[in-house]
Amino acid sequence: MTVAAGGEVGEFEIDPKRIMVMGVVGGFVGVYLVSLNILLNTTIFSFFAGIGAIMAIMWGADQVSHVSKYGLGTGVPSIGILAIGMGIIATLFGLSISYKLGVDAIGPVIGFLTSCAIGAVIGYLVNRFIGLNVPILVSATLQIAGAASLTLIALMTAVSGSYYFLDMVRHVIDPGFVALILITSGLAILNPFNACLGPDERQSRTITLAKVTGAIAMILAGIAAISSIGLISGFIILALGIALWIVFFMKFWDLTKRDAFAVWCTGLLPEEEE
Amino acid sequence: MDIILEMGIVALMGAAATVAGAAEDLETDVGSQSNPNSQVQLAPQMGKPHRLYNKAISGEAPAYGLWCSTAGVTAAVLLGVKASPIVAIALGSLVGAFLLGMFAIPAHLGRIASQKRYNQPIYLDILRTHVFPIMGHGYVAVFATLVLCYILHYMLLHPFTLPLLALIWGITLGAVGSSTGDVFYGAERHFQQHEFGTGLNAAFSGDVVRKAEAGLRSSIDNAWFCSKFGGPVTGLTFGLIVFLDNWRTTVFHPDLGYGWYAVGLGVLIVIVLIMLNFMLEKYARNTYGPYKTLEEVGEVSA
Numbered sequence: 358m359t360v361a362a363g364g365e366v367g368e369f370e371i372d373p374k375r376i377m378v379m380g381v382v383g384g385f386v387g388v389y390l391v392s393l394n395i396l397l398n399t400t401i402f403s404f405f406a407g408i409g410a411i412m413a414i415m416w417g418a419d420q421v422s423h424v425s426k427y428g429l430g431t432g433v434p435s436i437g438i439l440a441i442g443m444g445i446i447a448t449l450f451g452l453s454i455s456y457k458l459g460v461d462a463i464g465p466v467i468g469f470l471t472s473c474a475i476g477a478v479i480g481y482l483v484n485r486f487i488g489l490n491v492p493i494l495v496s497a498t499l500q501i502a503g504a505a506s507l508t509l510i511a512l513m514t515a516v517s518g519s520y521y522f523l524d525m526v527r528h529v530i531d532p533g534f535v536a537l538i539l540i541t542s543g544l545a546i547l548n549p550f551n552a553c554l555g556p557d558e559r560q561s562r563t564i565t566l567a568k569v570t571g572a573i574a575m576i577l578a579g580i581a582a583i584s585s586i587g588l589i590s591g592f593i594i595l596a597l598g599i600a601l602w603i604v605f606f607m608k609f610w611d612l613t614k615r616d617a618f619a620v621w622c623t624g625l626l627p628e629e630e631e
Numbered sequence: 632m633d634i635i636l637e638m639g640i641v642a643l644m645g646a647a648a649t650v651a652g653a654a655e656d657l658e659t660d661v662g663s664q665s666n667p668n669s670q671v672q673l674a675p676q677m678g679k680p681h682r683l684y685n686k687a688i689s690g691e692a693p694a695y696g697l698w699c700s701t702a703g704v705t706a707a708v709l710l711g712v713k714a715s716p717i718v719a720i721a722l723g724s725l726v727g728a729f730l731l732g733m734f735a736i737p738a739h740l741g742r743i744a745s746q747k748r749y750n751q752p753i754y755l756d757i758l759r760t761h762v763f764p765i766m767g768h769g770y771v772a773v774f775a776t777l778v779l780c781y782i783l784h785y786m787l788l789h790p791f792t793l794p795l796l797a798l799i800w801g802i803t804l805g806a807v808g809s810s811t812g813d814v815f816y817g818a819e820r821h822f823q824q825h826e827f828g829t830g831l832n833a834a835f836s837g838d839v840v841r842k843a844e845a846g847l848r849s850s851i852d853n854a855w856f857c858s859k860f861g862g863p864v865t866g867l868t869f870g871l872i873v874f875l876d877n878w879r880t881t882v883f884h885p886d887l888g889y890g891w892y893a894v895g896l897g898v899l900i901v902i903v904l905i906m907l908n909f910m911l912e913k914y915a916r917n918t919y920g921p922y923k924t925l926e927e928v929g930e931v932s933a
Contacts, residue, residue, distance in 0.1 A: 434689035532707065533792030537700040540798060544689055544697050544734075551687050552738040555672070555745025562744070566737055573733055577701055580726070584708040602733070609737060617744040619752040626680050626847065627750045 370560040373419055377500060380416025384409045384507040388465050388514050400518040400590040407578055407594050410511035410542075411571030411601070417504030417546035418567035422560065424497035425550055427489075433554065436501065437547020441539055443479060443498075444505030447472035452510075456522035465510045465520050469503055476502025501546070508542040508574070515578040515594055518586040528585035541577050545570040562612040569609055572602035632787075637881050640786055644779045645874030648804075651775035652869030653862040655695065655804050656812030658768035660857040661761055661850050662686035662735055664694070665809045667817030672742065673837030675749035681841045682754055684761045684850040686738045692805035694734070695772070699801025702727035702773045703780060703794040710793075716785075720777045727777075728770035735765050761850055768854075776800050779873060787877070800873075807869045815861025820853055875900055 387409015393402040417440060425433050451468025455461055480498030483489055491497075514520045516538065517528035529535050549566040550558070579595030614620055619627075658664075663671050663684050671685050688694045706723030710716065736758065743753045780796040783789045789796060818831060821839040843852050854862075879896040883889035 432690065434693055437689065438693060531792075533794035534704055536792075536795045536798035537697075537704045540693060540697045540700055544693060547689055548734065548738070549741075551689055552734075553741035553745050554687065555742055556676075557747040558745045562741065566741060569737055570734075573730070577704070577730075580701075580708060581704050584711050606737070610740070613740045613744045613753070616747060617740075617753050618747045618750050621752045621754055623754060623756040624752070626682065626841065627752060 371419075371564065373423060376416050376419045376564070380413050380504055380507070383412025384416075384504075384511055385465070385469075387412065388507075388511050388520055391514050391518065391520060394518050400586040401593060403515050403518045403582060403586060403590050404575075404594045404597050406511045406514035406520075407575035407598060410508050410515065410574055410578070411568060413504050413507035413511055414542075414545045414571035414574065415564055415567045417501055417508060418549040418570070419560070419564060420497050420500045420504065421547055422550035422553075422558070422563050424491065424493060424501070425554075427491045427493075433551040434547050437543045437551075439479075439498075440501045440505035440546055441509070441543040443475050443502040444472050444509050444542070445539055447475050447502070448506045448509045448513075451506075452520075452522040452525060461521045464522060465507075465514075468510055469506050472506030473499050473503040476500070505542060505546060508546065509538060512538045512542060512574060512578045515575070516581045516585050518582070518590065529581075532585070534581040534585070537577060537581060541574045545574045557616060559612075559616055562609065562616055565605060565609045565612055568605040569602060572598050572605055574598075576602060634881065637787070638878075640782055641874060641877045641881050644782050644877060645870045647775040647778045647782075648873035649866040649870030651772045651779070651804055651866070652807055652811075653858075653866030654768045654771035654775065655691070655808040655869075656816075656862045656865035657854045657858055658731075658765055658772060659691055659808055659812065660816045660861070661764045661768060661854045663816075663850050663853070664688060665691045666813045667821055670817065670821050670837055670839050674839050674841070675746045675751035675837075677837035678749070679837060679839070679841060680749065680751045681839065682757055682847045682849055683839070683841075683853075684739055684757060684765075685742045686735050686765070687742055688734045688738050690805065691809040692802045694731075695776075695805030695808070696798050696802040698727040698731050698769060698773050699776050699780075699804070700794050700798040701730050702777050703797025706777060706781070707793045716781060720774065720781060724770050724774035724777055727773040728766045731769040731773075732762055732766045735762055757849060764851060764854065772804065773801075776804055783877075803872065804869055807872065808865050811868045812857065812861045812865040815864070816853060816857050819861070820856050 387405045387407070390405035391402055394400055421433065421436050425436060448468040451471050452464040455464035455467050477495055477499040480495035484491065484494045510520065513525050513529045513535070516534055517524045529538065545567070548570050549563045553563045553566060575598035576595055579591055579598050582594050583591030661684065664686050668685065668687055671681065671683050672687070674681050702723035705726040706719040709719035709722060739758060740753060743751055777797060780793055780800055783796055784791070784793050791799070822831060822835060824840055825835060841848055843849070879893045879900070883892035883896060885893060
């Protein structure tokens with residue numbers, strides 16, 4: 358392929374470390390603010406986890422865009438699917454082991470750390486034995502796995518109204534909503550870079566699209582939450598997701614107009630380049 | 632359940648799957664998703680700006696997994712509040728189709744905006760005219776898949792929940808559309824100005840047809856072309872997969888202790904299909920001649 362996957366390697370409009378900190382802190386704050394549900398014996402604070410999921414998705418999408426620029430010989434979607442593959446196993450392991458040990462409250466942290474560890478091992482093995490020799494691969498797979506795990510935890514928390522393993526099993530896994538959460542997380546993380554792929558891809562536009570797909574993930578979590586935690590709590594997540602989607606999409610449209618060669622209502626083909 | 636009734640249900644599932652496959656393929660042709668999209672993506676780089684829809688959501692398989700599982704979750708939520716199955720499936724599919732639209736618009740805008748240096752403009756009329764056929768075909772595909780999953784869960788009492796079945800069959804549908812339909816959309820349509828049988832030489836990369844019978848070609852013209860053969864054949868493939876897969880467990884029902892016979896029949900079907908494919912390829916090579924080497928041809932004409 359002669360097409361460059363994205364903009365130049367190593368050039369950032371926004372520092373990836375800043376996005377990482379925003380993703381980790383935002384994701385965990387969102388998940389743990391759902392503790393208000395337990396304190397106040399309600400479910401209406403579940404929407405915080407949805408916002409946390411958007412932050413984690415931004416982080417994951419940013420890392421996907423950096424690692425994909427090396428042209429791994431695989432499609433961008435593969436990386437997203439790899440991410441949720443690494444994430445879901447580690448997440449469920451973390452949540453269930455903390456339940457077994459009787460420390461449910463730290464389940465999300467254990468899941469997140471396990472996922473990061475699996476990501477780092479996979480990145481190391483790929484670099485070492487398949488010989489890709491991509492300098493950022495270990496750090497990227499570690500971060501993508503972490504972001505995927507945090508996204509899954511946050512969306513499952515939003516749907517079940519709690520980050521306790523038994524609640525998740527009852528509200529997310531038993532009714533099969535986990536199927537939607539799994540594939541939504543994957544697409545929300547992989548789609549921003551895949552959809553903006555091209556030589557004039559810019560990080561700010563890709564990140565904005567990550568917010569758009571994150572808001573879509575929140576909308577879908579809201580639909581599932583209507584059934585699991587009640588009409589009002591679910592509707593809050595759904596309505597907030599739709600509102601955020603509109604705001605972020607308008608921002609994306611502005612950035613598209615900024616970056617595009619031209620936006621025409623209609624017209625013939627431009628002059629061909631020789 | 633009576634075997635005659637169950638056979639009828641399996642046939643109905645096969646019919647629904649056929650509709651789903653055809654609609655899925657045509658949707659990805661209007662949207663130019665999947666493998667041939669890389670040629671649409673390359674065209675401006677080769678100095679050939681176009682008026683085609685360039686939609687990259689992901690592979691067709693994960694994308695259809697998402698639309699179908701969304702529809703499945705919405706339908707399950709509605710069925711949970713005792714909505715009628717038809718209403719639940721219809722509204723669920725509507726949400727799935729809206730979701731497809733929500734992903735399709737930024738996918739087109741993002742890819743075209745990232746091709747600034749090749750003078751590829753964003754045509755808003757292309758966006759306006761293509762998004763609704765995309766959502767419409769997507770709706771039909773998701774609806775038919777959900778009907779199939781509903782029958783599987785509520786009538787044939789499959790142990791998996793509706794969203795999970797929708798995810799699995801959605802991924803299967805996308806995979807079938809990607810593997811079967813793309814050939815007709817890509818090699819047959821995008822490269823029809825090249826001599827038949829010359830293969831897709833690397834030098835032709837991005838040289839997609841940009842002019843139509845009259846005026847400039849849009850992706851809706853491609854759906855018109857593909858609806859003649861590519862779409863129906865995709866539908867046939869998915870319909871056969873669904874029908875044959877459920878037919879073998881209807882004939883040898885696992886509940887009656889014939890589970891391993893069903894597995895054996897599955898293996899037999901695969902062997903028969905491999906043999907049929909072999910015979911078809913042999914027939915095609917004998918009839919249309921073997922592929923010629925460069926020495927035999929002398930020089931490449933195209």
